[in-house]
Amino acid sequence: MLETLAQAVINGLLIGGIYALVSIGVTLIFGVVKIVNFAQGEFVMIGMYLSFFLATQFGIDPVVSLVVTMPVLFVVGVLIQHFLIRRVLGQNDMPQIFLTFALSLLLVNLSLMLFTANYRTVHTWYSDEALHIGGLYIPLAKLFAFALAMVLSAALWIFLHTTDLGKAMRAAAQNRDVAMLMGINPNRVFCVALGVALALAGAAGSLLMPFYPAYPLVGQVFVLMAFVAVVLGTLGNVPGALVASLMMGVAESLGIQFIGADSGLIVVFLMLLLTLALRPSGLAGGRAR
Amino acid sequence: MKRNWRASTPLALGAVAIVLLVLPLSVKSAFVLDIFIRILLFAFIGTAWNLMGGYAKQLSLGHVAYFGLGAYTSTILQIDFDISPWIGMLAGGVVAALASLPIGWLCFRLRGPYFTIATIATAQVLMLIFLKFRDFAWGAEGTTIPNLGNAPLMMQFDAKSAYYYVALGLLVIGLAITWLVERSFIGYYLVAIGENEDAAEAIGVDAPRMKRDIYMISAFLTALAGTFYIQYIYFIDPATAFNFSISIEAALVSIVGGIGTLWGPVIGTVLLETTSALLQSWLGSRIGGIQLTVYSLILMAVILWRPTGIMGFLREMRLRPWRARPAQA
Numbered sequence: 208m209l210e211t212l213a214q215a216v217i218n219g220l221l222i223g224g225i226y227a228l229v230s231i232g233v234t235l236i237f238g239v240v241k242i243v244n245f246a247q248g249e250f251v252m253i254g255m256y257l258s259f260f261l262a263t264q265f266g267i268d269p270v271v272s273l274v275v276t277m278p279v280l281f282v283v284g285v286l287i288q289h290f291l292i293r294r295v296l297g298q299n300d301m302p303q304i305f306l307t308f309a310l311s312l313l314l315v316n317l318s319l320m321l322f323t324a325n326y327r328t329v330h331t332w333y334s335d336e337a338l339h340i341g342g343l344y345i346p347l348a349k350l351f352a353f354a355l356a357m358v359l360s361a362a363l364w365i366f367l368h369t370t371d372l373g374k375a376m377r378a379a380a381q382n383r384d385v386a387m388l389m390g391i392n393p394n395r396v397f398c399v400a401l402g403v404a405l406a407l408a409g410a411a412g413s414l415l416m417p418f419y420p421a422y423p424l425v426g427q428v429f430v431l432m433a434f435v436a437v438v439l440g441t442l443g444n445v446p447g448a449l450v451a452s453l454m455m456g457v458a459e460s461l462g463i464q465f466i467g468a469d470s471g472l473i474v475v476f477l478m479l480l481l482t483l484a485l486r487p488s489g490l491a492g493g494r495a496r
Numbered sequence: 497m498k499r500n501w502r503a504s505t506p507l508a509l510g511a512v513a514i515v516l517l518v519l520p521l522s523v524k525s526a527f528v529l530d531i532f533i534r535i536l537l538f539a540f541i542g543t544a545w546n547l548m549g550g551y552a553k554q555l556s557l558g559h560v561a562y563f564g565l566g567a568y569t570s571t572i573l574q575i576d577f578d579i580s581p582w583i584g585m586l587a588g589g590v591v592a593a594l595a596s597l598p599i600g601w602l603c604f605r606l607r608g609p610y611f612t613i614a615t616i617a618t619a620q621v622l623m624l625i626f627l628k629f630r631d632f633a634w635g636a637e638g639t640t641i642p643n644l645g646n647a648p649l650m651m652q653f654d655a656k657s658a659y660y661y662v663a664l665g666l667l668v669i670g671l672a673i674t675w676l677v678e679r680s681f682i683g684y685y686l687v688a689i690g691e692n693e694d695a696a697e698a699i700g701v702d703a704p705r706m707k708r709d710i711y712m713i714s715a716f717l718t719a720l721a722g723t724f725y726i727q728y729i730y731f732i733d734p735a736t737a738f739n740f741s742i743s744i745e746a747a748l749v750s751i752v753g754g755i756g757t758l759w760g761p762v763i764g765t766v767l768l769e770t771t772s773a774l775l776q777s778w779l780g781s782r783i784g785g786i787q788l789t790v791y792s793l794i795l796m797a798v799i800l801w802r803p804t805g806i807m808g809f810l811r812e813m814r815l816r817p818w819r820a821r822p823a824q825a
Contacts, residue, residue: 243609294800300608301755302799304555305747309799312744312792319785423785434613442610473628476621483602483614 210342215464216457221349223456224356228411229429230436230448231360232404238380238443239400242292242303246311247433248426250280250405253314254412255421256322262329262416269329269416270351276409284405285398292401293394311426318423326420334417352414359410360449363403367445376400380443428472432459435479516664520657529656533728535769536663537721541742542749542761543670544717548710549747550756551683553690554604558615559718559746561599561622562592564737566719567726568626568633571641574650581651585723592719593712600711604704607693616743623738638733641726651727659728666724667762670717674758677710686710690756718746741788748791752798754807763806768794 229247236244254276258269267275291310295302333347367373378386379396387393411429412421419425433448436455440447455475462474523529541563548554569591570584579587603614626633646654653659677683688696689703697703726732745768753764771794772787779786802809 243613245609291796291800298803300553300555301751302803304609304612305751305795306799308557309792309795312788313796316785316787316789316792320789324784431617438610438613473621473624476617476624479614479617480602480621483605 211464212461214343215460217343217345218349219457219460220453221346221353221456222460223453224353225411225415226429226432226436226456227360227449227452228356228407228414230433230440230452231363231445232407233430233433234437234440234443234445234448235363235376235400235404235407237437238445239376240288240292240296240397241383242296242307243434244404245304245307245430246314247404247408248428248430249311249314250283250408250426251412251415251429252318252421252423252426253283254280254409255416255419255425256318256327256412257409258413258416259327259329259421262331268331269413270331270355272416273355273410273413276413277406280405280409281402284401284403287405288398288401289394293397296397311430315423315426322423324422324424326422328420329416331417346418348417352418355414356411359407363407364445366403372396372399431472431475431479432456435475435482438479439482520660526656529660531769531773533656533660533663535765536660536667537725537728538745538749538769539762539765540663540667540670541718541721541746542753542765543667543674544714544721545746546750546756546761547674547677547686547717548707548714550750550760551677551686551690552707552710553756554707554711555612555747556603556615557612557740557743557747558599558603558617558619559714560738560740560743561615561619562596562715562718563722563725563742564619564622564626564734565592565595566722567732567737568722569719570723571639571726571732572633574641575639580649581723581727582649585651585720588719588723589716592715592722596711596715597708600708604707604711616740619738619740619743623734626734626738634733636734638731638736641730641732643730651724659724662724666720671758671762673713673717677713678758682706682710687756744788744791748795750805752794752805754805755803757805757807760805760807767806 229251232250233244233247236242236247257276257279258272261267261272261275262269287310291306295306331348333351336347338345338347338350367377375386375391376396376399378389379391379393383393386396415421432452432455436451437448439454440449440451455478458478459474466474519532520529523532541559545556545559549556566585566588569588570581573579573584573587574581599615599618603611603618606614627636629635644650644652646652648658651662677686685696685701685706688699688701689706693703722737726737729736749764749768750761751764752768753762754760768791771790775786775790798805804811
């Protein structure tokens with residue numbers, strides 16, 4: 208019993224690392240640009256297909272293909288900010304919500320047309336390997352994904368706290384008007400925020416590929432997790448999103464273990480609704496807006 | 497010369513009404529009639545969404561929750577209790593209106609995008625509930641509606657045109673309610689909430705109550721559409737009754753046509769459904785994703801170039817000659 212519990216917690220933590228990469232992106236964009244990116248999950252999907260094609264066409268290991276997917280999605284993020292999101296900033300809610308929502312619809316349905324709904328998988332040498340510690344079972348692919356996710360999250364934290372650009376982003380998140388008065392170029396900061404957030408989503412896609420199938424709707428699971436984690440961890444709060452994502456992963460895993468295999472999503476939605484009912488401002492406090 | 501718009505409006509409406517009433521008599525093709533019925537149905541759903549999403553700017557993407565509740569209520573009443581879907585339709589509306597109270601209580605705690613996400617989540621939870629509990633709603637397999645032949649009292653007709661008139665009736669009810677709301681103080685309160693909720697509250701608008709009430713009306717109407725749709729296709733399962741694409745289309749037709757306007761959802765539906773029907777007849781229905789790809793491109797174009805939708809565009813076109821003329825004393 209205790210062992211089953213420990214195993215479920217470990218499974219949850221491992222997948223929670225991936226959720227964290229997606230949630231940190233969502234919370235970063237929300238914090239800096241004040242926009243909820245409904246399409247964040249679709250960039251995980253794009254990262255997965257990129258890694259899939261690099262693996263099948265050139266034999267590049269999905270985890271190694273991180274060095275391609277992250278820069279590519281960074282550029283995509285900058286372009287999306289510059290050509291799309293910039294045009295709706297300062298308008299009311301409707302364009303801000305439905306622009307990224309339309310983007311998400313577009314990307315899902317385009318990939319449905321291009322790649323069909325079939326599941327694509329990549330098999331690597333470590334896909335079936337696992338560590339056995341005591342009675343516990345730790346799949347190697349998930350361990351790699353978790354470790355790299357933590358490294359990337361730490362790197363982002365260091366970037367935000369030590370570099371000028373990172374500090375400018377945090378300043379813009381805290382008080383945009385004052386930040387502008389201090390001479391911070393808003394569009395440049397927003398472009399970097401979108402770029403970094405999408406690069407993290409791309410990284411999540413690459414890290415998922417050795418143990419998770421790619422299909423057009425794959426992003427929806429991750430984006431829903433991210434939304435819950437971001438609400439739970441207080442909007443715009445990067446460490447909050449990280450901790451909340453790991454919690455979400457564990458909660459989902461416990462749900463699957465003790466309630467039933469198909470209860471994962473119910474647990475997530477109920478957690479979202481419970482969070483909204485009990486603590487709409489998130490665990491770390493602050494206003495829910 | 498200023499034309500008298502007020503005087504010509506009833507005339508134009510009368511002409512449109514006559515055309516709409518005789519239309520099914522002149523159309524023989526079942527495919528075309530089906531498109532007309534879809535247009536009327538989605539214009540009605542969009543009108544219901546628009547009451548809350550358009551005027552009060554509470555941008556829900558979970559309206560399929562009420563569509564599904566309406567569909568399931570009338571179907572359960574019909575199959576298990578032999579109650580006519582006409583009564584079931586109203587019962588479904590009441591169930592949906594009641595369900596909107598706790599759902600609204602939860603979702604209205606949030607504003608903007610997080611309200612939208614919360615509405616998606618509630619609709620998904622309802623779908624998962626109907627998937628899981630097979631005892632009272634047939635689970636994932638769903639069920640067919642018993643075919644009674646021509647039974648108007650059970651909302652079943654031999655002639656497809658009968659469905660057309662039912663859908664037309666629903667749309668007229670939806671538009672009439674919107675027209676009344678738009679002209680009453682409620683409409684102005686809702687627009688004030690949509691523009692700036694805090695400011696509206698500061699001048700004495702009871703925003704939580706207004707939002708709750710309009711959500712109930714919107715949910716009630718959406719549920720009627722659910723019952724009608726299931727009676728029309730003779731089949732129900734959670735994936736049909738709680739299909740996320742219905743939530744999307746409800747919002748899309750209003751935004752594309754003109755958010756917060758009486759005719760916006762109608763015009764938006766005509767445009768989107770016609771486009772979709774044309775794509776289908778050109779390319780065949782078996783290219784997955786083409787319809788929503790085109791919808792999302794249209795939505796993006798509207799958002800980037802004309803967030804007021806087609807209605808806003810038309811209004812500008814009408815005003816342009818006046819603006820161009822120099823002001824006269």
